[in-house]
Amino acid sequence: MPSLTYAEExxxxxxxxxxxxxxxxxxxxxxxxxxxTKPASVSDMLRKLSExxxxxxxxxxxxxxxxxxxxxxxxxxxxxxxxxVFLVEKLMFSWDEVHDVAEELEHIKSxxxxxxxxxxxxxxxxxxxxxxxxxxxGDVKARPRLPLNELMVNDGGQIVAVKDxxxxxxxxxxxxxxxxxxxxxxxxxVEFDGSLEILVDNKxxxxxxKDVAGNILIMQTS
Amino acid sequence: MPSLTYAEExxxxxxxxxxxxxxxxxxxxxxxxxxxTKPASVSDMLRKLSExxxxxxxxxxxxxxxxxxxxxxxxxxxxxxxxxVFLVEKLMFSWDEVHDVAEELEHIKSxxxxxxxxxxxxxxxxxxxxxxxxxxxGDVKARPRLPLNELMVNDGGQIVAVKDxxxxxxxxxxxxxxxxxxxxxxxxxVEFDGSLEILVDNKxxxxxxKDVAGNILIMQTS
DNA sequence: ATATTTTTTTAGTATAATCTAAATCACTAT
DNA sequence: ATAGTGATTTAGATTATACTAAAAAAATAT
Numbered sequence: 001m002p003s004l005t006y007a008e009e010x011x012x013x014x015x016x017x018x019x020x021x022x023x024x025x026x027x028x029x030x031x032x033x034x035x036x037t038k039p040a041s042v043s044d045m046l047r048k049l050s051e052x053x054x055x056x057x058x059x060x061x062x063x064x065x066x067x068x069x070x071x072x073x074x075x076x077x078x079x080x081x082x083x084x085v086f087l088v089e090k091l092m093f094s095w096d097e098v099h100d101v102a103e104e105l106e107h108i109k110s111x112x113x114x115x116x117x118x119x120x121x122x123x124x125x126x127x128x129x130x131x132x133x134x135x136x137x138g139d140v141k142a143r144p145r146l147p148l149n150e151l152m153v154n155d156g157g158q159i160v161a162v163k164d165x166x167x168x169x170x171x172x173x174x175x176x177x178x179x180x181x182x183x184x185x186x187x188x189x190v191e192f193d194g195s196l197e198i199l200v201d202n203k204x205x206x207x208x209x210k211d212v213a214g215n216i217l218i219m220q221t222s
Numbered sequence: 223m224p225s226l227t228y229a230e231e232x233x234x235x236x237x238x239x240x241x242x243x244x245x246x247x248x249x250x251x252x253x254x255x256x257x258x259t260k261p262a263s264v265s266d267m268l269r270k271l272s273e274x275x276x277x278x279x280x281x282x283x284x285x286x287x288x289x290x291x292x293x294x295x296x297x298x299x300x301x302x303x304x305x306x307v308f309l310v311e312k313l314m315f316s317w318d319e320v321h322d323v324a325e326e327l328e329h330i331k332s333x334x335x336x337x338x339x340x341x342x343x344x345x346x347x348x349x350x351x352x353x354x355x356x357x358x359x360g361d362v363k364a365r366p367r368l369p370l371n372e373l374m375v376n377d378g379g380q381i382v383a384v385k386d387x388x389x390x391x392x393x394x395x396x397x398x399x400x401x402x403x404x405x406x407x408x409x410x411x412v413e414f415d416g417s418l419e420i421l422v423d424n425k426x427x428x429x430x431x432k433d434v435a436g437n438i439l440i441m442q443t444s
Numbered sequence: 445a446t447a448t449t450t451t452t453t454t455a456g457t458a459t460a461a462t463c464t465a466a467a468t469c470a471c472t473a474t
Numbered sequence: 475a476t477a478g479t480g481a482t483t484t485a486g487a488t489t490a491t492a493c494t495a496a497a498a499a500a501a502t503a504t
Contacts, residue, residue, distance in 0.1 A: 028482055041462055043483050091338040101332045110323045116313040250452055263492050265453050
């Protein structure tokens with residue numbers, strides 16, 4: 001694995017995510033939006049990442065991630081998500097506070113640290129947002145999942161992840177008790193605007209817009 | 223507190239240590255040795271640290287640390303030592319493995335992270351090498367301590383710290399059972415070379431050169 | 445007291461990551 | 475088929491950290 005600088009790691013991670021795990025091409029402009037840098041800076045970085053052979057770069061046509069690059073990206077993601085578990089489970093961070101800190105911690109370079117952190121946490125398979133944690137070889141146990149708004153009336157399941165991890169959205173979910181792991185059932189669907197009536201943990205019912213429901217991912221069980 | 227870059231933090235920490243907590247002047251050459259950079263690079267950095275008012279710098283005459291600088295340095299040291307406790311107590315690192323990783327972790331910028339880490343660890347007062355952990359205001363609870371080789375025959379006490387934290391030295395201590403907290407008593411002193419016969423934890427006796435003993439710090443109890 | 449040595453600083457160069465402005469390429473719409 | 479628009483790259487500048495070589499200041503030794 002080529003050694004990457006802090007900034008290179010961040011670009012590579014962004015490419016991995018924007019390409020949906022390496023499936024799609026990513027454009028310079030999209031990357032510049034994601035990284036909050038100018039397109040000119042992105043071009044420069046792409047040249048460097050391409051020299052290190054973690055991406056395939058053809059000028060003016062965007063990039064794809066290489067197999068090597070995918071491995072590197074998955075290791076960074078592994079570290080990020082393990083640290084998130086640590087922050088939430090051991091240090092009592094709420095799940096909307098962890099992202100920025102994990103963003104820094106993920107760059108600490110020490111394989112033994114990550115291995116021991118993983119053991120200390122009990123080798124978790126999912127992070128606090130429900131996203132799968134790659135193992136040391138980069139293998140991911142993905143759960144089948146679909147957006148809550150695609151369920152039919154009377155369909156039930158468990159919340160396994162959220163698409164939008166913004167602090168505002170996570171605080172909203174906290175307020176209504178929609179945690180990862182919560183069991184939900186669709187009681188009713190309003191045809192007019194697609195909003196839903198939901199039963200949470202067999203206790204509380206709540207109303208939810210189609211937009212919100214679209215950002216909640218469900219593992220269907222009925 | 224002025225915001226410092228990664229490199230600036232490392233220089234400031236080195237200045238704090240080399241000046242023995244701000245008591246002495248530190249020369250460009252000493253700093254360049256400590257930082258493993260060239261004197262020219264040090265001069266550059268001193269100019270910058272001086273602009274941020276964390277050191278007093280008079281060209282050709284070395285530097286002293288300011289009150290502001292001392293506060294910043296103590297916060298970095300606090301973070302370093304708390305992470306060392308975490309690594310040893312929670313992640314089962316041995317005390318000779320922790321330094322380099324803590325060297326990276328100490329630069330993570332998040333006041334809330336450090337506060338919660340401190341609580342999670344039970345607000346420890348000393349790190350695994352016996353060095354005191356500054357509190358959030360920079361206050362340090364120093365224990366009175368003297369080098370083992372300065373004890374007289376029949377003097378006893380507890381090992382509270384080590385001066386030399388090199389991996390080799392720490393492994394040696396591990397081997398002979400001389401942990402932080404171990405109770406020791408001086409059974410005999412060889413006049414010729416200053417070497418010592420030591421009783422450890424009322425169980426084991428061992429022989430130790432004056433050099434080794436000089437690097438072990440004792441809180442005397444008898 | 446001056447010459448020599450050592451220490452420190454300055455000047456100029458290099459790499460990494462960013463920027464702005466200008467140039468160039470690709471795509472779209474007639 | 476080409477003009478115009480938008481995306482992308484290149485060129486040149488900036489900041490941070492390091493380097494080497496040369497100059498300058500301080501310390502030392504006769």
